[in-house]
Amino acid sequence: MEPYVKSYREHGITTIEFFHPQSNSLPLHMLDALSQEIHYAGTHDSKVVVLQSAGNAAFCAGASFNELLAIDNEKDGLRFFSGFANVINAMRKCPKLIVGRIHGKCVGGGVGLAAAVDYAIAYTESEIKLSEFSLGIGPFVIGPAVERKIGTSAFSQLAIDSTLWRNADWAKKKGLFAEVHPSLQNMDDAVYRLSNTLSHSSQEATSELKKMFWRGTENWDTLLKEKAAISARLAMSGFTKEAIENFRQKLANKRTQRFR
Amino acid sequence: MEPYVKSYREHGITTIEFFHPQSNSLPLHMLDALSQEIHYAGTHDSKVVVLQSAGNAAFCAGASFNELLAIDNEKDGLRFFSGFANVINAMRKCPKLIVGRIHGKCVGGGVGLAAAVDYAIAYTESEIKLSEFSLGIGPFVIGPAVERKIGTSAFSQLAIDSTLWRNADWAKKKGLFAEVHPSLQNMDDAVYRLSNTLSHSSQEATSELKKMFWRGTENWDTLLKEKAAISARLAMSGFTKEAIENFRQKLANKRTQRFR
Amino acid sequence: MEPYVKSYREHGITTIEFFHPQSNSLPLHMLDALSQEIHYAGTHDSKVVVLQSAGNAAFCAGASFNELLAIDNEKDGLRFFSGFANVINAMRKCPKLIVGRIHGKCVGGGVGLAAAVDYAIAYTESEIKLSEFSLGIGPFVIGPAVERKIGTSAFSQLAIDSTLWRNADWAKKKGLFAEVHPSLQNMDDAVYRLSNTLSHSSQEATSELKKMFWRGTENWDTLLKEKAAISARLAMSGFTKEAIENFRQKLANKRTQRFR
Numbered sequence: 001m002e003p004y005v006k007s008y009r010e011h012g013i014t015t016i017e018f019f020h021p022q023s024n025s026l027p028l029h030m031l032d033a034l035s036q037e038i039h040y041a042g043t044h045d046s047k048v049v050v051l052q053s054a055g056n057a058a059f060c061a062g063a064s065f066n067e068l069l070a071i072d073n074e075k076d077g078l079r080f081f082s083g084f085a086n087v088i089n090a091m092r093k094c095p096k097l098i099v100g101r102i103h104g105k106c107v108g109g110g111v112g113l114a115a116a117v118d119y120a121i122a123y124t125e126s127e128i129k130l131s132e133f134s135l136g137i138g139p140f141v142i143g144p145a146v147e148r149k150i151g152t153s154a155f156s157q158l159a160i161d162s163t164l165w166r167n168a169d170w171a172k173k174k175g176l177f178a179e180v181h182p183s184l185q186n187m188d189d190a191v192y193r194l195s196n197t198l199s200h201s202s203q204e205a206t207s208e209l210k211k212m213f214w215r216g217t218e219n220w221d222t223l224l225k226e227k228a229a230i231s232a233r234l235a236m237s238g239f240t241k242e243a244i245e246n247f248r249q250k251l252a253n254k255r256t257q258r259f260r
Numbered sequence: 261m262e263p264y265v266k267s268y269r270e271h272g273i274t275t276i277e278f279f280h281p282q283s284n285s286l287p288l289h290m291l292d293a294l295s296q297e298i299h300y301a302g303t304h305d306s307k308v309v310v311l312q313s314a315g316n317a318a319f320c321a322g323a324s325f326n327e328l329l330a331i332d333n334e335k336d337g338l339r340f341f342s343g344f345a346n347v348i349n350a351m352r353k354c355p356k357l358i359v360g361r362i363h364g365k366c367v368g369g370g371v372g373l374a375a376a377v378d379y380a381i382a383y384t385e386s387e388i389k390l391s392e393f394s395l396g397i398g399p400f401v402i403g404p405a406v407e408r409k410i411g412t413s414a415f416s417q418l419a420i421d422s423t424l425w426r427n428a429d430w431a432k433k434k435g436l437f438a439e440v441h442p443s444l445q446n447m448d449d450a451v452y453r454l455s456n457t458l459s460h461s462s463q464e465a466t467s468e469l470k471k472m473f474w475r476g477t478e479n480w481d482t483l484l485k486e487k488a489a490i491s492a493r494l495a496m497s498g499f500t501k502e503a504i505e506n507f508r509q510k511l512a513n514k515r516t517q518r519f520r
Numbered sequence: 521m522e523p524y525v526k527s528y529r530e531h532g533i534t535t536i537e538f539f540h541p542q543s544n545s546l547p548l549h550m551l552d553a554l555s556q557e558i559h560y561a562g563t564h565d566s567k568v569v570v571l572q573s574a575g576n577a578a579f580c581a582g583a584s585f586n587e588l589l590a591i592d593n594e595k596d597g598l599r600f601f602s603g604f605a606n607v608i609n610a611m612r613k614c615p616k617l618i619v620g621r622i623h624g625k626c627v628g629g630g631v632g633l634a635a636a637v638d639y640a641i642a643y644t645e646s647e648i649k650l651s652e653f654s655l656g657i658g659p660f661v662i663g664p665a666v667e668r669k670i671g672t673s674a675f676s677q678l679a680i681d682s683t684l685w686r687n688a689d690w691a692k693k694k695g696l697f698a699e700v701h702p703s704l705q706n707m708d709d710a711v712y713r714l715s716n717t718l719s720h721s722s723q724e725a726t727s728e729l730k731k732m733f734w735r736g737t738e739n740w741d742t743l744l745k746e747k748a749a750i751s752a753r754l755a756m757s758g759f760t761k762e763a764i765e766n767f768r769q770k771l772a773n774k775r776t777q778r779f780r
């Protein structure tokens with residue numbers, strides 16, 4: 001199946017869905033499409049936004065490694081890492097509440113998406129990991145969004161111990177997920193219940209709530225760009241190129257074995 | 261029994277107690293009385309303050325709906341919503357530590373009071389809810405106090421999913437309650453033990469502790485007034501009038517049935 | 521055994537270890553030595569720092585009571601309390617990640633050390649307490665570091681209820697400890713695993729991570745000095761002198777009995 005970002009509205013609920021065959025990882029053009037869809041939903045007739053991804057595997061594996069590996073200068077790197085910055089800023093500035101449907105694993109930027117929604121409803125198998133540091137970069141662009149939700153301590157733990165998966169229960173205790181459900185059906189029921197309720201809420205109150213929740217983040221347009229520049233610079237290092245190449249090889253070997 | 265706010269001092273411990281027959285909900289004149297009593301305790305001979313309410317049912321159901329419904333202009337609305345702003349600011353600026361005795365349910369402004377005390381000791385049946393959003397307003401005035409105690413994530417959850425009760429254990433995990441006790445007697449013992457200890461503490465150290473805990477809130481005199489203005493504006497909407505009227509009807513029907 | 525602060529480097533891992541026969545409490549000259557060792561590790565060839573103390577009892581009982589009691593003027597008090605301020609600021613500014621090995625109880629300044637490391641790995645018996653307030657002072661110097669890690673609510677609880685030990689599980693839930701292990705061996709394995717991994721990490725990324733984690737603390741050189749001045753002033757009060765003298769007597773009686 002081809003990668004896509006699509007969006008549809010029903011009863012005031014705008015559902016934005018993305019898909020990529022490589023564990024829902026996101027190349028720049030999909031990130032840009034996501035930013036646009038979120039912006040559109042916030043400025044048109046939607047009453048509430050649901051963010052979800054397709055498939056039964058990962059919710060989102062972060063930024064696309066293939067694309068990152070192909071980048072050979074900081075300027076393109078900055079454009080690449082600004083992709084997630086723009087999505088997070090679009091979510092932050094959207095005057096509607098955004099409900100996240102987190103049906104599976106979140107890595108790197110995927111954790112950033114789960115953190116930037118206003119209310120994340122997750123399936124119990126949704127483990128999380130910030131693997132950036134093991135690749136010689138760091139969760140810089142998504143850092144402010146993740147830290148805002150789970151605090152400095154839990155964010156440091158995730159960022160430092162960058163090879164360890166934390167389970168959905170940990171993510172709930174730390175505040176990343178608002179709800180964790182034992183089945184996909186339960187999760188979907190919860191997403192429906194809440195988004196339906198929110199679609200009948202006062203839109204003036206919604207917009208004021210949203211402002212309150214994001215108070216203190218007014219400088220993020222600038223801040224996240226600065227963070228993207230840090231990632232871009234580090235990504236040009238030999239350390240990162242080698243680490244990502246190794247990672248890809250390992251993944252490729254795994255896939256080969258599977259088909260033997 | 262008539263509504264009241266009363267205050268008495270024994271061995272350096274000032275106990276401030278309020279009561280209202282409608283689930284300890286608070287009309288403006290009682291909020292003003294609370295502010296005054298807290299201010300008085302902070303500037304006279306008290307060594308520690310205990311905040312409690314009467315009865316065995318709700319700790320505090322928030323602002324008085326009857327009063328809110330009667331308001332027909334933003335100016336009166338601002339005065340009304342400033343009531344809780346003033347109480348929270350009085351608690352914040354009181355140089356004494358304030359221990360909260362939370363014996364039952366907290367709704368809306370009641371959650372604000374539990375958040376603004378320096379140390380909340382609760383009974384295990386004390387569930388909490390921020391119902392404002394379902395009424396077309398929002399927990400704006402109390403928001404900063406609640407968010408300061410339980411963080412952005414837990415506060416967002418409460419404010420968004422505004423019809424759900426969270427139990428005392430949840431409130432403890434998130435940091436709203438410092439202690440949760442299995443019986444009213446245990447709770448009262450804990451309140452006595454702590455307030456008695458604090459009444460023998462250095463008052464100079466107390467005042468410095470209090471300043472440290474509230475560092476960064478110096479602009480709340482202004483901030484909470486701005487929030488009150490937001491609530492006042494939203495409360496004039498048809499959405500809110502209708503929602504509160506429906507709520508009152510439901511309550512009235514419930515009471516009628518009880519007496520059949 | 522004599523008190524010491526020592527430091528050694530192996531495979532890029534600098535281990536800084538301190539010891540004092542009185543429950544690893546720290547007099548000023550040892551705090552100064554700690555600051556220097558941390559600064560040295562951050563500016564020389566280390567890739568990661570492990571902070572630990574010797575023995576099987578307390579990790580660190582805080583500042584030295586003997587030394588504090590001997591101080592009879594605010595100026596010397598300020599120098600004394602600045603000791604911990606300097607250590608925390610050295611840890612904060614060190615461009616390397618600091619892993620804490622917390623093998624036992626932490627009191628007062630000891631909690632401050634556990635909070636100021638970037639990743640604390642603890643043994644399950646490591647209880648914590650902020651006893652300052654019961655002595656007529658307060659956890660002012662370490663306050664910002666502790667609050668940053670565990671939040672305003674948990675920090676207030678510790679500081680107010682100053683005679684209560686909280687267990688390692690509480691400390692983990694609140695974010696002070698990243699990991700808690702059931703045996704000293706498990707804890708040591710975890711410290712080795714993580715410090716070894718971090719010693720192979722990109723040092724440029726490390727330095728950027730560190731900056732991100734400590735964003736917003738740029739004024740702590742000044743802030744912690746101001747806090748030290750508050751402690752110095754309060755420590756000169758009769759309340760504190762008497763409280764510490766009582767505490768020492770109790771400790772001395774305990775020791776005498778033990779040898780009967």
